[in-house]
Amino acid sequence: xxxxxxxxxxxxxxxxxxxxxxxxxxxxxxxxxxxxxxxxxxxxxxxxxxxxxxxxxxxxxxxxxxxxxxxxxxxxxxxxxxxxxxxxxxxxxxxxxxxxxxxxxxxxxxxxxxxxxxxxxxxxxxxxxxxxxxxxxxxxxxxxxxxxxxxxxxxxxxxxxxxxxxxxxxxxxxxxxxxxxxxxxxxxxxxxxxxxxxxxxxxxxxxxxxxxxxxxxxxxxxxxxxxxxxxxxxxxxxxxxxxxxxxxxxxxxxxxxxxxxxxxxxxxxxxxxxxxxxxxxxxxxxxxxxxxxxxxxxxxxxxxxxxxxxxxxxxxxxxxxxxxxxxxxxxxxxxxxxxxxxxxxxxxxxxxxxxxxxxxxxxxxxxxxxxxxxxxxxxxxxxxxxxxxxxxxxxxxxxxxxxxxxxxxxxxxxxxxxxxxxxxxxxxxxxxxxxxxxxxxxxxxxxxxxxxxxxxxxxxxxxxxxxxxxxxxxxxxxxxxxxxxxxxxxxxxxxxxxxxxxxxxxxxxxxxxxxxxxxxxxxxxxxxxxxxxxxxxxxxxxxxxxxxxxxxxxxxxxxxxxxxxxxxxxxxxxxxxxxxxxxxxxxxxxxxxxxxxxxxxxxxxxxxxxxxxxxxxxxxxxxxxxxxxxxxxxxxxxxxxxxxxxxxxxxxxxxxxxxxxxxxxxxxxxxxxxxxxxxxxxxxxxxxxxxxxxxxxxxxxxxxxxxxxxxxxxxxxxxxxxxxxxxxxxxxxxxxxxxxxxxxxxxxxxxxxxxxxxxxxxxxxxxxxxxxxxxxxxxxxxxxxxxxxxxxxxxxxxxxxxxxxxxxxxxxxxxxxxxxxxxxxxxxxxxxxxxxxxxxxxxxxxxxxxxxxxxxxx
Numbered sequence: 049x050x051x052x053x054x055x056x057x058x059x060x061x062x063x064x065x066x067x068x069x070x071x072x073x074x075x076x077x078x079x080x081x082x083x084x085x086x087x088x089x090x091x092x093x094x095x096x097x098x099x100x101x102x103x104x105x106x107x108x109x110x111x112x113x114x115x116x117x118x119x120x121x122x123x124x125x126x127x128x129x130x131x132x133x134x135x136x137x138x139x140x141x142x143x144x145x146x147x148x149x150x151x152x153x154x155x156x157x158x159x160x161x162x163x164x165x166x167x168x169x170x171x172x173x174x175x176x177x178x179x180x181x182x183x184x185x186x187x188x189x190x191x192x193x194x195x196x197x198x199x200x201x202x203x204x205x206x207x208x209x210x211x212x213x214x215x216x217x218x219x220x221x222x223x224x225x226x227x228x229x230x231x232x233x234x235x236x237x238x239x240x241x242x243x244x245x246x247x248x249x250x251x252x253x254x255x256x257x258x259x260x261x262x263x264x265x266x267x268x269x270x271x272x273x274x275x276x277x278x279x280x281x282x283x284x285x286x287x288x289x290x291x292x293x294x295x296x297x298x299x300x301x302x303x304x305x306x307x308x309x310x311x312x313x314x315x316x317x318x319x320x321x322x323x324x325x326x327x328x329x330x331x332x333x334x335x336x337x338x339x340x341x342x343x344x345x346x347x348x349x350x351x352x353x354x355x356x357x358x359x360x361x362x363x364x365x366x367x368x369x370x371x372x373x374x375x376x377x378x379x380x381x382x383x384x385x386x387x388x389x390x391x392x393x394x395x396x397x398x399x400x401x402x403x404x405x406x407x408x409x410x411x412x413x414x415x416x417x418x419x420x421x422x423x424x425x426x427x428x429x430x431x432x433x434x435x436x437x438x439x440x441x442x443x444x445x446x447x448x449x450x451x452x453x454x455x456x457x458x459x460x461x462x463x464x465x466x467x468x469x470x471x472x473x474x475x476x477x478x479x480x481x482x483x484x485x486x487x488x489x490x491x492x493x494x495x496x497x498x499x500x501x502x503x504x505x506x507x508x509x510x511x512x513x514x515x516x517x518x519x520x521x522x523x524x525x526x527x528x529x530x531x532x533x534x535x536x537x538x539x540x541x542x543x544x545x546x547x548x549x550x551x552x553x554x555x556x557x558x559x560x561x562x563x564x565x566x567x568x569x570x571x572x573x574x575x576x577x578x579x580x581x582x583x584x585x586x587x588x589x590x591x592x593x594x595x596x597x598x599x600x601x602x603x604x605x606x607x608x609x610x611x612x613x614x615x616x617x618x619x620x621x622x623x624x625x626x627x628x629x630x631x632x633x634x635x636x637x638x639x640x641x642x643x644x645x646x647x648x649x650x651x652x653x654x655x656x657x658x659x660x661x662x663x664x665x666x667x668x669x670x671x672x673x674x675x676x677x678x679x680x681x682x683x684x685x686x687x688x689x690x691x692x693x694x695x696x697x698x699x700x701x702x703x704x705x706x707x708x709x710x711x712x713x714x715x716x717x718x719x720x721x722x723x724x725x726x727x728x729x730x731x732x733x734x735x736x737x738x739x740x741x742x743x744x745x746x747x748x749x750x751x752x753x754x755x756x757x758x759x760x761x762x763x764x765x766x767x768x769x770x771x772x773x774x775x776x777x778x779x780x781x782x783x784x785x786x787x788x789x790x791x792x793x794x795x796x797x798x799x800x801x802x803x804x805x806x807x808x809x810x811x812x813x814x815x816x817x818x819x820x821x822x823x824x825x826x827x828x829x830x831x832x833x834x835x836x837x838x839x840x841x842x843x844x845x846x847x848x849x850x851x852x853x854x855x856x857x858x859x860x861x862x863x864x865x866x867x868x869x870x871x872x873x874x875x876x877x878x879x880x881x882x883x884x885x886x887x888x889x890x891x892x893x894x895x896x897x898x899x900x901x902x903x904x905x906x
Contacts, residue, residue: 214363214364214367215361215362215363215364216361216362216363216364216444216488216490217443218355218443218444218445218446218448218449219263219264219438219439219440219443219444219445219446220264220353220446220508221254221263221264221265221266221334221351221353221437221445221446221508222263222264222265222266222508223265223266223268223349223351223508223518224265224266224267224268225267225268225349225520226267226268226269226270227522227525228269228270229268229269229270229272230340230347230520230522231270232270232272232273233273233292233338233340233347234340234342234534236273237292237340237342238342238537238538238541238542239541239544241292242544242545242546243294243545243546245291245292245293245294245298247289247290247291248273248289248290248292249275249287249288249289249290250268250272250273250275250287250288250289250290250336251271251272251274251275251277251279251285251286251287251288252266252267252268252272252285252286252288252334253266253267253279253280253283253284253285253286254266254267254283254284254286254435254437254447255267255280255282255283255284255437256284256398256435256436256437256471256472256473256474257282257472257473257474257475258437258439258474259439259474259476260439260484261439262439263439264437264438264439264445264446265437266286266334266351266353266437268336275287279397279398281397282397282398282473283397283398284332284398284399284400284435284437284447285329286329286332286333286334287329287330287332287333287334288333288334288335288336289311289333289334289335289336290336290338291307291335291336291337291338292338292339292340293337293338293339295339296339296341296348298339299337299338299339299348299517302337304337304350304352304507307335307337307352308335308352308354308504308505308506308507309501309504311333311335311352311354311504311506312354312356312501312502312503312504313501314330314333315330315331315333315354315356315450315504316356316501316502318330318331319331319450319453319454319457319458320457324454325416325417325419325454325458326417328400328401328416328451329400331400331401331447331450331451331454332400332447332450333354334351334352334353334354335351335352335354336349336350336351336352337349337350337352337517338350342534342538343535343538344521344523345521345522345523345526345531346519346520346521346522346523347519347520347521347522348517348518348519349517349518349519349520350507350508350516350517350518351507351508352506352507352508353446353506353508354450354504354505354506355446355449355450355504355505355506356449356450356453356501356502356503356504357449357502357503357504357505358452358453358456358502359502359503362452362490362491363490363491364488364489364490364491365465365488365489365490365491366488366489367442367488368441368442368443368444368470368486368487368488369486369487369488370441370483370484370485370486370487371383371469371482371483371484371485371486371487372483372484374487376409378409379406379409379411380482380483382409382410382411383404383411383482384473384480384482385411386404386410386411386412386413387399387402387413387433387471387473389413390402390413390414390415394415398435399415399435400434400435400447400451401416401432401433401434401435401447401451402414402415402416402432402433403415403416403418403419403422403423403430403431403432403433404431404432404433404469405422405423405428405429405431406429406431413433416432416451416454419458419459426462429467430459430463430466430467431466431467431468431469432451432452432455432466432467432468432469433468433469433471434447434448434451434468434469434470434471435447435471436448436470436471436472436485436486438470438472439472441484441486442486444468444470444486444488445470448468448470452466452468452490452492453502455492456492459492460492463492464491464492465489465490465491465492466489466490466492467487467488467489468487468488468489468490469485469486469487470485470486470487471485472484472485472486473485529629529630532628532629532630533628533630536578536581536628536630537553537557537581540553540557540580540581541553548821548822550821551799551821551822552798552799553581555798555799556580556581556582556795556798557580557581557582557583558583559582559584559672559673559794559798560584560586560670560671560672560673561577561582561584561585561586561671561672561673561675561794562586562588562667562668562670562671562673562674562675563585563586563587563588563675563677564588564589564640564674564675564676564677564678564683564684564687565588565589565675565676565677565678565679566587566588566589566591566603566616566617566619566620566635567589567591567597567601567616567677567678567679567776568600568601568703568776568783568787569677569701569703569783569786569787569790570587570589570601570616570620570675570677571601571602571603571604571620571787572602572783572784572786572787572788573675573677573701573787573790573791574587574603574620574624575602575603575787576787576788576790576791576792577791578624578627578628578631580791580795582631583630583631583632584631584632584671585621585624585631585632585633585634586621586633586634586635586636586667586671587616587617587618587620587621587633587634587635587636588617588635588636588638588640588664588667589615589616589617589620589635589636589637590615590617590637590638590639590640591615591616592612592613592614592615592616593608593609593613593614593615593616593619594609594613595609597609597616600780600783603619603620603623603624604616604619604620604623615635615637616635616637617635617636617637617638618635618637619635620633620635621633621634621635622635636663636667638660638663638664639660640660640664640678640683640686640687641657641660641661641686641868641872642680642682642683642685642686642762642764642872643682643685643761643762643763643871643872643876643879644682644762644763644764644872644875644876645682645764645872646872646873647869647872647873648869648872648873654869657869657872658865661686661865661868662865664686664687664690665690668687668690668691668694668696669694671696672696672697673696673697673698673699673794674687674691674696674697674698674699675698675699675700675701675790676688676698676699676700676701676754677701677787677790679776680765681702681762681765682762682763682764682765684700684754684755684762685755685762685850685851685871686868688700688713688753688754688755688851688852689851689852689856689857689860690860691713692713692716692753692851692852692857693857693860693861695715695716695718695719697712697713697715697794697797697803697804698712698713698753699711699712699713699790699793699794700712700713700753700754700790701786701787701789701790702754702786703776703778703782703783703786704778705777705778705779706778706779706782706832706833706834707830707831707832707833708778708782708785708786708789708830708831708833709828709829709830709831710786710789710790710793710828710829710831711754711793711827711828711829712748712751712793712794712797712804712827713751713752713753713754713852714748714749714750714751714752714753714845714852715748715749715751715803715804715805716749716852716857717749745807746807746808746827746842746844747805747806747807747808748802748803748804748805748806748807748808749805750844750845751808751827751842751843751844751845752827752843752844752845752846752849752852753845753849753851753852754851755849755850755851755852756843756844756845756846756849756851756852757843757846758849758850759885759888759889760876760880760885761850761876761877761878761879761880761883761885762850762876762879763875763876779833781833782831782833785831785833786831789829789831792822793825793826793829795822796820796822796823796824796825797825799820799821799822800819800820800825806819806825807819807825808825808826808827808842809824809825809826809827809840810826810827810840810841810842811839811840811841813840814840824840826840826842827840827841827842827843828840828841828842828843848883848884848885848888849883850879850880850883850885853883855882855883855884856879856882856883859882
């Protein structure tokens, strides 16, 4: 309906009821609601068009009604066509995935495709104002209406197009991001991008065979970050740029208009230079602006599909019709065959665009770059085919926009019109069908383009239909266990972003830790290991949980003490898995045979001791690091011997009342050592001991163990002891301090390039350059809580050590359990005699006697 027809329509309808309303109350909301309730058609037009000009909402509309009533007009009310619901862009419902044509607008600009509607609205507003002035002169109402008719006719003439020609509209892309894409982005952000905000190249794809009802989707999957990944069959690839921001504020403040202009200029330069002819994928670029909140797993994103615009739109000569209505089945079959042959020739399964020529019942196709050779006859019909992901019967998909700009810029000067085939290739129930493809004709000669880059649109609307980003919350759909696993690693990986970029987390996370002792120290060490992301933790203990344990040992609670108490090792492992299901925690309720604690009471006790030793050997074999966290000194002897023999790193922690010691045992040289290697001597002899101790740089293979500073063999330390001497009585915070330092010492050792063979740091090295990214790697940490002070002593391996000396290790490796049984069943003199400590005692006593004799003669 033209604007002149609208004026004529105003002369129909009876609104005499409006004359009864006083002029002073014409514009109150109460009267407005009254009239709207009387006229349902008006009420409908009001609800459909809340965006009408403000002058049309109130005064001008009421003046028009009163003029019509005064003239005695009657008839139905008609909504002006430029403002009709079918021609206004509607806001899609949140649950409707299919966008309407012209649903994209550039940030800060307007899509010329709707410029005609905007001009109509402006003309109507001026006309309504002129009509309002007519109310003052009741005698000249007809003359004023005639003036209004001329104004609207002028507006119609200004915005008119040729009869039968309308403006082409396009169906925009809808983003479709697979959950795998967000997972891959998370991994890239944590491990690779970190604080890097530079643009990253990604790849998506779109498909032209979706069923009716689905929107034109641009899909990104987990493989989007690999531009060399194979695109799914019969899908067209699209290259994009990822802008991933570090903060939500950066995401919001990012200059979207500048990004769009930059992308548009790149497309325009590709068109002018001709590179778009060689690589048409340059026309279908996209941008993705993201912010990943990795704590909440909220992902904010905004897609942009840059499309260059024509100033006056794109006139349509022949409206789109389905391919099945234009061509015969044989012609359609020839079209399919020509397309398949061209794809096969190019080694792909889909082409973004192509050229078409018809000759009788045959069809010829070629690439866009062959335009001049393909269309040699100036008078022949030009047809451009485009791989179209849309499903609308009247509107082409978004990829066509930039292809038409390319055609207009390259060949628009000598072409009058161009036929466009939007190729849609659907397979349902094993039957291929392209008849729903649409074909139409546009006027290319009128597509005037300036030398400068045209305006561009392309930012995607959000779920509410407005210009804004979208958000996806993956925490609700993720597996809680996997979510916990990712969250555990989050803080660790954040260390690598800025604070410790060289931190090798894999060495820590993959470490398999054996905790001998599940008491106060064992609980503290286990919790700290989990904080570092260690996945394999095994407990060994033979005690049950007592009522005094839960307040000091954080892995237990009151219910664990009932009915005699649960086994500590099993309860601790179970609690770790409840805290974090991703940890592989095991518990072994077993005893560790000790020197001075006989096992030869019966055949049963001997067999049980032998089983315990065999199981302990298997456990130490299966782990990388052994923590000695037991209550007594003698209980640490057997694990220390086995670990030294198997070259396992041992971390030892022991408590006093307000003192503690945390140390790493010296790691013996490998058993298969080449002659002349720097590690060829693992034990320092007594002759070298005094001189070697003067040096600060002591390598790991020369460091001592927990027993190297002792001159007596371990024995039964619990016999004839009072209660306060049998229990570990220490300040409550001491175990947590020592447990944390034990784990941190382990991590520092793992970060050193030489691992357990790292040179020991001492207190004198505190001002020197640290050997690792985490700092010093000491041999021992001795703490004094009464002074809140720590010292870092270093001690050499003792050649008469009862645990790690060559004589003890040789006896264990050759005799096995027979040697161990002698140690268990004998007094401490057995080990002292074996290692030479007895002789050392005798020599020391003799030296003291000689000193006393010298004193007496004087």
